Amino acid sequence: MSGRTYRVTGINLKGIPLGEADRIVTILTRERGLIRAVAKGSRKQPSKLGGRMEPFVVNDLLIVQGRWSAQTETSQRLQRIVQAETLQTFPRLSRSLAHLTAAQYLAEVALLLALPDQAQEELFVVLVEHLERIERAASERAVLPLLTHGLYHLLALAGFAPQVNACYFCQGELVDSVFFSPQWGGLVCDPCRVAQRPGPIAWVSASALCALGSLPNSTLPLPEDSLPLAAWLEAERLLRRVLEHHTDREIRSAELLASCYAVPTANGQGSPAFPEGHSKEWASA
Amino acid sequence: MYTRPLARLIEELQRLPGIGSKTAQRLALHLINRPAGEIEALAKALLEAKQTVRHCSICFNWSAEDPCEICRSPQRDPSLWCVVADVKDLMAMERTREFKGLYHVLGGLISPMNGIGVDQLHIRELVARVAREKPQELIFAISPSVEGEVTMHVVKDYLKPVAPTLRMTRLAFGLPMGSELEYADEVTLARALEARQEL
Structure with a gap:
């Protein structure tokens, strides 16, 4: 036996x-x-x-x-x-919908990236580490940056991490209008967008740029509340597009993510703080 | 191998949960051997159940009449409700013969990974029903899993604004009757410790 x-x-x-x-x-x-x-x-x-x-x-x-x-x-x-x-x-993952959604989100990403019959110690360690961080998050608000951070690290392990600190094409500093190309895997400055025409591309807000820039660090250096939730939702969505581009699969948990961060509107109905179609959506360059 | 109608019967039976090809063959051959009257009764029962059984518009239990027998019963306590995930759980509660209140079936548990959120369950209907009928206590009889826990928290958060004085309780969790402590898993034992009671 x-x-x-x-x-x-x-x-x-x-x-x-x-x-x-x-x-x-x-x-x-x-x-x-x-x-x-x-x-x-x-x-x-x-x-x-x-x-x-x-x-x-x-x-x-x-x-x-x-x-x-x-x-x-x-x-x-x-x-x-x-x-x-x-x-x-991880008993405290069940304390809120946001905690569970984030944990299942990372589990889905790990399921997409993991390979059978091969030792994958790094993936295991990184996933467990980020689940621990999400479990420790004191509030639902604190979960979103941690989820985005975990997503970036899992992408990095798979070799899909996008360029988030400089222009993918010219490696130059990012000033004024900045764009994101999931296909090329990273940020693109305006002159390169015009010159290179890198396919579907999204405009990136200044706060989301700040969120993206903090992701390569091993821990998030920013206090949880220094960036608006919308910035983290935007960063998460951009990273998700990179994952979807490479794996051709959707993350089902992401559908519920927006509803976890619903804010009351004038008519009393909850609506996502940052709807999917925010800002200048994917346009062909 | 089988004549066409028999092969079709086996194929249909095989679609049922937990029935593989061998069981389907055994069932089909058994059915063929039964008297025609018995088979007609079975076919009629299947059709009648499919045509008449619907969700109760109040509690979402399966019932041939609307409202269901439990919602209509005058013997039931309308101030005490039990919230369950599935009709199977409602039946498990009924088997205890201890619970004399009403039910509300959510129709599943929140599971982001499977695309099940608040809108896929009967949570908004529960909120409207609580606001309308004002029960005194809601007992959550939901399986103690990560998804079950989250579902309870979400329902509680939805109910708090419409019924601030409503008492919400959950079934105790821990060691099953007749079990041995040394064989209990760590997760169950930790939860049992958390929910310990005064002697």
Whole structure:
């Protein structure tokens, strides 16, 4: 049996019900990247796997590989979790919609970037670090800059980090009108936009430029409230376009992000503080 | 391998949750062996259920009549409501025979990753119903998961402005009856410790 079992440390990113009482859990592991495994009976009471198979729980896992024929599709090759010992949990992620949305957002990004059967220690460490920071965020407002920061770092790990401190083309200083090209991966100054015509491009507000500029640091140097929420929402949206450009997939959690930061309007109805179509939207240069 | 109508029956049965090809074959062959009257009754029951069962317009329970039996019952306490995520949870609560109040079914839990937010659930309907009927207490009988917790917080935040005096409680969480402490997982044990009670 030992040849078919292995031990890994991983964080649960997603779980889907299987049959009456089981669950298929997608886990980002340090040693083997992304794995999918069945947690038998984890939806049943009492189950020793139950709480350990919830999203955002880091476990030391013992996994047994199934037997399958060579014709079995990769998606059908499920392994089984036989033992789990919890190392870390993030209970305070459930304190607000913003905390959960941000955590699920980063989990979705990690699911897009992670590769199966390959050690991905850095991705695991960076994701856990940013989840810890989001969990520690005292208010919903503080979550958004941390989410954007986490998104940038995950993009950087995948090699997609956009140029955020100088013009992508001329490496020159950014003055006056500044634009962002997800296709080229970064900021573009006005003269280069005219000269290079880099495809779909968005105008970047001064506050969003400031937010973007702070992202390469390991921690956010700015106090949480020094930039408006709209700036962080804009920065998040620009980074999301980079991710979507490279992976050709959408982040579903992003749909709820705007509603987490709804502000009351004159008619008493909540509306997103920063709607999707803000400012000068994507225009072809 | 099978004659065409039988193959079609197997195919249809296979679409049901938890039924694989072997079970579908077994069920189909069993059905064929039953008397025609029994099969007609089954087919009629399926059709009738599909045609008549709807969401109750008040609590979103499944019911052939609107409002549902629970909402119409004079024996039920209208000041005490139980908020559940799904009709299956409502049925679990009913099986206890302890709860005599009314229900509100949210229709799921908030899950940004699956695109489920406030607008996909019956949260606004609950707010309007609370404002209209003014219950005294709402019991949240929602599974203790990250998504369940967030859903409870969001519903609470929506209800506070319309019903500032409404008592909102949640089911206790912790160790299941008959379980052994040494086998409890750390997450459950930590929550049980958090929600400890005076002896």
